Amino acid sequence: MTLRLLLVEDDRQLRNTLRQSLLVEGYEILTAASLSEALAIYHQAQTVAKPFDIILLDLGLPDGDGSDLLAKVRRKQSTPVIVISARDTEAAIVQLLDAGADDYLVKPFTLGELLARIRVVMRHRGNHLQAAVTFYQCDSLTVDLLSHKVMVAGSQVHLTPTEYNLLARLVRSSGQVVTHRQLLKDVWGDEFIEHTHYLRLYMGQLRSKLEMDPAEPVLLLTEPGVGYRLHVRDE
Amino acid sequence: MNTLHSQKTRRSYWLGLSIWLIGGCLIRLFGDHLSLANIGLLLVLTTTVASLWLRFSLSFFCSLIALMAFDWSLVPPVGAFTIDFHQDLILLLVMLLVNGIIAGLVSRLRDQSEKSQLHAAASENLRNWVERLRDAEQPEDLLEDLHRQLSSLAGVDIGLVVENRACGLVANDEQRQALMHCWKAGQALGANTGRYQELGAVYLPLRGRQLTLGAVLIAGCISHNVLIEARALCDQMALALERNHIQKQEQLAREQVQAQQLKNTFLAAISHDYRTPLATILSAASAIQQQDLNLNSPQRKELTQNIIEEVERLGRLTSNILQLARLDSTDEQLQANWESVEDIVGNVLRRMRQQDSNRRIQVELQKNLPLLWGDPLLLSQLLENLLDNALRYTAEGLITLKAYLDAEVIILAVEDQGAGIPEAEISRLFAVFQRGDHSGGAGVGLAFCRAVAQAHQGELNVYSSAEGSRFECCIPIKPQPEFPG
Numbered sequence: 263m264t265l266r267l268l269l270v271e272d273d274r275q276l277r278n279t280l281r282q283s284l285l286v287e288g289y290e291i292l293t294a295a296s297l298s299e300a301l302a303i304y305h306q307a308q309t310v311a312k313p314f315d316i317i318l319l320d321l322g323l324p325d326g327d328g329s330d331l332l333a334k335v336r337r338k339q340s341t342p343v344i345v346i347s348a349r350d351t352e353a354a355i356v357q358l359l360d361a362g363a364d365d366y367l368v369k370p371f372t373l374g375e376l377l378a379r380i381r382v383v384m385r386h387r388g389n390h391l392q393a394a395v396t397f398y399q400c401d402s403l404t405v406d407l408l409s410h411k412v413m414v415a416g417s418q419v420h421l422t423p424t425e426y427n428l429l430a431r432l433v434r435s436s437g438q439v440v441t442h443r444q445l446l447k448d449v450w451g452d453e454f455i456e457h458t459h460y461l462r463l464y465m466g467q468l469r470s471k472l473e474m475d476p477a478e479p480v481l482l483l484t485e486p487g488v489g490y491r492l493h494v495r496d497e
Numbered sequence: 498m499n500t501l502h503s504q505k506t507r508r509s510y511w512l513g514l515s516i517w518l519i520g521g522c523l524i525r526l527f528g529d530h531l532s533l534a535n536i537g538l539l540l541v542l543t544t545t546v547a548s549l550w551l552r553f554s555l556s557f558f559c560s561l562i563a564l565m566a567f568d569w570s571l572v573p574p575v576g577a578f579t580i581d582f583h584q585d586l587i588l589l590l591v592m593l594l595v596n597g598i599i600a601g602l603v604s605r606l607r608d609q610s611e612k613s614q615l616h617a618a619a620s621e622n623l624r625n626w627v628e629r630l631r632d633a634e635q636p637e638d639l640l641e642d643l644h645r646q647l648s649s650l651a652g653v654d655i656g657l658v659v660e661n662r663a664c665g666l667v668a669n670d671e672q673r674q675a676l677m678h679c680w681k682a683g684q685a686l687g688a689n690t691g692r693y694q695e696l697g698a699v700y701l702p703l704r705g706r707q708l709t710l711g712a713v714l715i716a717g718c719i720s721h722n723v724l725i726e727a728r729a730l731c732d733q734m735a736l737a738l739e740r741n742h743i744q745k746q747e748q749l750a751r752e753q754v755q756a757q758q759l760k761n762t763f764l765a766a767i768s769h770d771y772r773t774p775l776a777t778i779l780s781a782a783s784a785i786q787q788q789d790l791n792l793n794s795p796q797r798k799e800l801t802q803n804i805i806e807e808v809e810r811l812g813r814l815t816s817n818i819l820q821l822a823r824l825d826s827t828d829e830q831l832q833a834n835w836e837s838v839e840d841i842v843g844n845v846l847r848r849m850r851q852q853d854s855n856r857r858i859q860v861e862l863q864k865n866l867p868l869l870w871g872d873p874l875l876l877s878q879l880l881e882n883l884l885d886n887a888l889r890y891t892a893e894g895l896i897t898l899k900a901y902l903d904a905e906v907i908i909l910a911v912e913d914q915g916a917g918i919p920e921a922e923i924s925r926l927f928a929v930f931q932r933g934d935h936s937g938g939a940g941v942g943l944a945f946c947r948a949v950a951q952a953h954q955g956e957l958n959v960y961s962s963a964e965g966s967r968f969e970c971c972i973p974i975k976p977q978p979e980f981p982g
Contacts, residue, residue, distance in 0.1 A: 352832065352874065370812050372805065424981075450981075459835035459978045462868055466839055477842060477862040484840040486873035487832060 265315040265384070267291045268307070270300040270331065271346065272323050276369075280318070283373050297326035304331065314341055316380060319363075321347040321354055329358055336362040342383040346371075352487040359441045359488070366439065366488070378496050382437035398433040400495050403472055403481055405433050412472075419471050424449065428464050429472075429492075432482070437494035439485050465490060513551035517543060517559050521566070528571055533585065536571060537592050540564065544596040548603035556600035564593055619726050622646075627733050636737035640664045643713075643734050647727055653717030659703060659710055659738065668714055675700050676712045683709035685728070688718045699724065701731045705739025770814055770941060774807035781807075806852065813881065817945040820875060824948040831952055835868045835978055836876070838900045838907060844873075845880045846898070849888075857894070858884060863901040870975045871953050876909075879949045882942040883911040883968045891915030894965070902974075906955075910969040918961040926959060946970065 267289050271277040277293050284291050292307075292314075294300035300323075307313055317335060319328040328345065335341050345358050345366040355366045364383045367376060386395065396407040402415040407430055412419045421429065427449045432440060446455045454460065465484075469476040483491045520543030524536055531539075540563055548556045565578065568589060573581045580586045626646070633639050640657055644665045647655045656666035658676060668676055675693075679686050679700035686692045687699035699719060703711035713731055781800040785792065792800070842862055849858060869876070880898065887896040894914030901908055918926065927947045943957075946968070950957040955972035 370808060457978075459868055460981060462835060462837035462840065463980055466837055469839070469843075477839065477860045478846045479843045480847075483847065484844040484873075486841070486844055486877050487834075 264288065264290045265380075266307075266312060267380075268300065268303060268314045268317045269293045270297075270318065270323065270328065271320045272296060273320075280376070287377065295324075297323045297328070297330060300331050301334065304335070308338070313339070316383060317341055317343045318376075319343055319345050321345060321358070329354075329361065332358060332361060332363055342386070344376075344379050344383060356441050356443070356488055359439065360443055364438060378437075381496070382494060386435065386438065395434055395436055398436050398492070398494075400481060400493060402474070405429060407433060414472055421468070421471065425464055425468050425471070428461075429468060432490060432492040436492045439489050439491045441489040443489075445489065461490070509550040510555070513547045513549075513556070514559075516547040516550070517563065519543075520547070521563065524567070524571075533571065533588065536567065537588055540567060540592060541595055541599065545599050545603060548600045549607060551600075551604075553600050553604040556604065557597050560596035560600060561593065564589055564596075619729075623726075623729050623733065626730055630733055630737035633737065636734065636741050637662055639734070639737075643730060646730055647713065647715065650726055650730075651715050651717065651719045651723055653715060653719070656714035656716065658712055666714060666716055672698060672714055672716070676714055680709055680712040687715075689721050689724045699727075701728055703731055703735035703738060705735045708739050708742065710735055710738040710742060767814075767818060767941065771811065774811045774814075777807045778804050778811075809852075813878075813885065814941065816878060817882065817941050820878065821941065821945045821948055824875075824945075824952050831872045832874070833870055833872050836871055836873045837868055838862070838866045838909070841869075841873055841876050841880065842898065842900055842909075845877050845884065848877075849881060849884050852885070853888060857888065857896050859895055859897045861897060861899045861901075866900065866902055866907060867974045867977055869907060869953075869972060871972065872949075875949045875952070879946045879970060880909060880911070882946050883970075886942060886968075887911055887913040887915070887966075891965075903971075906971045906973050908969055908971055910967055912965060912967045914965040917963050918959070918966055920961075923959055923961060927957070 267284060269277060269280055269284070269291055271280065271293070272295050274295070277295065281291050281293055292303055294303050300319075304314070304317075317331070319331060321328045332343055332345075335343060342364045343362070345355060345363045346369065347355055347366065348369050355368075359366065364386070365379050367379060398405040404413040405411070410426075412421055412426070412429065428445065431445055431448050442458050442461055443455050445461060446457060450457065450460060465482060466476075469479050469482050473479045473481060481493050483493050485491055520539065524539055528536060540560070543563070544556065544560045547559060551559065568578055568580065569576065572585050572589070580589070629642070630636055630639060637659060640659065640662060641664055644655050644657055648665075654666040656668050656672070656676070657664045658668075658680070675686055675696065675698070679702050683702045683704045684690075684692060685699070685701050687696040688694055690699060698717060699715040701713045701715065702709045703713065713727075715727065719727065781803045785797060785800055839862060842860060846858065846860065850856070884896065884898065891913045892915075896914075897910075897912045899908070899910040899912065927943050947957045950970045950972065953972045955970060958969045958971070960967045960969070
């Protein structure tokens with residue numbers, strides 16, 4: 263089945279380059295250069311044509327902010343949205359991720375990075391009937407949420423309840439960035455969303471138990487200023 | 498000042514009258530033994546000495562009384578105002594005339610001497626004032642002083658206004674309007690000034706050669722002489738204020754020119770730094786476009802890899818410049834949070850490995866480091882810059898990234914085994930647009946690193962020898978947050 267993508271990007275060169283590359287990858291792609299155009303195309307797709315499978319959304323558009331489209335999409339359904347933005351808008355990225363965006367890419371990015379992000383969001387949201395991710399395997403680490411087991415290189419590792427909850431939250435969104443706020447809220451509770459230092463402590467403990475070289479982690483990755491990402495093997 | 502003056506006048510009267518009393522007593526004591534002519538000379542002497550302290554009219558009056566007493570008691574017939582002999586009458590009249598002339602002359606002389614004394618005192622006062630103004634770093638600081646001097650000179654309330662400052666009497670609405678008018682027009686108003694004579698006060702501008710920098714309100718009427726003296730004090734103040742104002746303007750203009758020059762040099766350095774990667778990208782891309790059929794697969798791959806690497810370099814350069822501009826602007830705050838050094842180092846390594854295929858970068862990370870309060874993106878970028886420089890400027894040898902705690906400071910250090918940096922260059926290294934001989938964008942990068950360290954209340958140091966260089970960022974730790982039990 264061909265995936266339908268909506269690419270919202272105001273820069274013509276980048277829009278055309280991405281369009282060409284994604285066409286080569288076999289995606290069906292529609293492009294919009296402004297917020298109003300994107301809203302019109304999205305609306306038309308929802309009512310008349312086939313809905314989109316993924317939306318690639320630039321933040322700074324000439325006639326408004328990409329977040330307006332995200333809000334509209336999130337009100338109706340869970341079409342995955344990947345935010346594309348410039349480097350200096352970490353605060354805006356976090357806001358959009360907390361508002362429901364699935365992942366983000368900072369310009370400049372490679373085609374490989376974009377395709378990997380698309381694959382990850384499709385794995386999580388591509389099929390609405392698919393159960394939540396409960397199994398994770400990458401390098402020597404295996405996590406099975408159903409049987410509550412964490413194995414490194416074949417032997418079981420003991421985690422404290424908080425460490426396990428933190429890891430489980432990352433496993434459920436494996437490959438995707440999870441913001442500090444989301445992690446704190448889901449693991450500790452609403453009143454702890456400002457306690458970023460808890461994450462630093464527990465992430466350090468998890469790395470020392472799960473990573474081969476905790477100083478150079480390859481699984482529990484940091485997204486500076488945004489959150490954490492559990493690395494998935496790129497198929 | 499007026500009280501002082503009246504005290505002085507009273508003392509003069511008493512002195513003058515005492516002289517007359519002494520003169521009278523002497524004549525009474527020796528009158529019987531002296532001739533009329535001698536007694537007459539004693540009278541002239543008394544008049545002369547007493548005139549030194551008495552006003553002309555009083556002196557002349559005393560002289561007249563003395564002559565009448567002389568006539569009564571010594572000139573025949575004694576005990577009457579009549580005079581028997583013509584020569585005695587002539588003597589008395591001549592004495593009266595001479596006494597009058599002497600009293601007049603001495604009195605005028607004394608007036609002139611007093612005037613010149615006052616004049617000298619005013620000149621001395623002005624000279625001291627000019628010297629104090631000349632020595633003052635901020636003439637505005639002497640406003641209180643001017644207020645005191647004018648108050649003492651004029652004997653009435655004084656109000657002063659200059660830009661951003663006022664002192665002394667708070668003016669009412671009418672006075673404020675008049676003050677503003679005086680300031681704007683740069684002209685004196687009020688009694689003895691020739692303008693708006695009917696005003697109940699005098700307004701003097703603080704006017705320099707070109708600018709009027711304030712105004713003075715003298716809330717009362719003052720004499721012409723006092724007005725002249727007050728104006729002289731105000732003029733000197735105004736000249737000092739103007740001099741200071743012009744110096745400040747000059748300084749500002751100089752700084753603006755320097756800032757502009759810095760900006761131009763900065764832009765020139767940036768465009769130079771952009772050209773090299775752009776040239777690589779253009780040549781690689783045009784090679785792929787034009788020599789497509791002649792290129793084999795490894796060649797094509799190498800060219801595209803060059804393009805990707807140079808684009809990443811451009812990205813880092815752009816980010817450096819953007820963040821440097823942000824750090825330079827005072828109102829931009831750090832996006833700070835509690836960050837772990839392990840997180841930052843781990844993330845930096847992951848990014849740097851892409852250009853470190855030989856794995857020259859090694860890490861020595863102390864365990865259980867305290868958390869840093871800082872901006873993770875800036876700190877990551879700082880380490881990336883230092884590692885990128887080390888990779889770029891040392892062809893071989895290991896590069897070590899160290900992180901450890903030293904007293905209350907976290908040290909993030911990048912050490913290489915390169916040829917080192919010449920001593921003369923080290924001090925110039927951090928200037929925004931200066932690079933070593935090995936040109937290639939380190940200028941902006943290092944200036945950025947130092948700005949990041951300083952934004953975290955830390956510092957960036959460089960140590961270099963023939964065995965290699967060490968760039969060290971020291972960041973003080975803050976009291977740690979509470980952790981869950």
